Amino acid sequence: QVIKSNVLPKMFVDTYGSITEGNDAWNNLVVPKETLYPWDPKSTYIHKPAYLENITMTPPGPPSVKDAYCLLSLGDSITTDHISPSGVIKPGTPAAKYLLERGVKPENFTTYGSRRANDEIVVRGAFANIRIVNKLLEGEVGPKTVHVPTGEKHYVFDAAMVCDRLFLKSHQNYLYSSSYGVTEIISNHPH
Numbered sequence: 001q002v003i004k005s006n007v008l009p010k011m012f013v014d015t016y017g018s019i020t021e022g023n024d025a026w027n028n029l030v031v032p033k034e035t036l037y038p039w040d041p042k043s044t045y046i047h048k049p050a051y052l053e054n055i056t057m058t059p060p061g062p063p064s065v066k067d068a069y070c071l072l073s074l075g076d077s078i079t080t081d082h083i084s085p086s087g088v089i090k091p092g093t094p095a096a097k098y099l100l101e102r103g104v105k106p107e108n109f110t111t112y113g114s115r116r117a118n119d120e121i122v123v124r125g126a127f128a129n130i131r132i133v134n135k136l137l138e139g140e141v142g143p144k145t146v147h148v149p150t151g152e153k154h155y156v157f158d159a160a161m162v163c164d165r166l167f168l169k170s171h172q173n174y175l176y177s178s179s180y181g182v183t184e185i186i187s188n189h190p191h
Contacts, residue, residue: 044102049119069148071159072127073135084122085129086113093143094124094157127156 021027032038039048074082081087089095089109098120099109112128115121128143136146137153145159146152 042102043118044099044104044121045115045118047118047120051119070136071145072156075133075135078132082129082132083127084112085125086116087111087129089115089121089125090130093128094155095121095128098124124157126160 040046041048088111089099091106091109095112095115096106096109100106112121112125130143131141132143133139133141134145134156137144143156144153145156147154147159147162
């Protein structure tokens with residue numbers, strides 16, 4: 001009864017009728033008038049991905065696999081937040097190192113979620129969830145893996161950078177489709 005008498009159709013008509021008009025603060029923003037987005041190479045929030053440079057309408061076929069090793073062995077409880085976390089960027093992680101190299105102070109690292117428009121952060125954040133359990137580490141919790149053949153522990157990103165290709169096998173179609181883009185970004189990253 002309270003909702004019926006207080007949430008009125010006119011409220012929605014009034015609000016959504018002028019939503020595209022903005023307000024004075026929005027309408028007075030000084031913005032570039034270019035047709036294409038003017039990428040700022042110094043931005044750590046929005047970055048032009050290298051994989052957009054030579055994109056074609058016909059993607060290449062799958063690469064051949066030779067001498068591949070498993071990077072991660074994950075259980076059935078994996079979620080999209082394990083694959084691409086949105087939480088705080090912790091000091092010492094590959095994403096934190098990337099930001100430090102660009103003059104960002106630790107108190108300004110913010111979160112993976114707030115930096116999702118930067119492909120460099122996204123690839124460093126793939127599988128960087130602090131609660132992920134990689135079975136290759138015998139139950140150890142954290143975003144690390146074992147480098148083959150040395151047996152040394154590394155952050156997943158750092159280990160992936162020494163691999164030619166990163167492949168993800170999953171029996172859950174949803175998980176595969178959710179992580180495919182991240183997998184391709186890591187495997188094709190120009191490092």
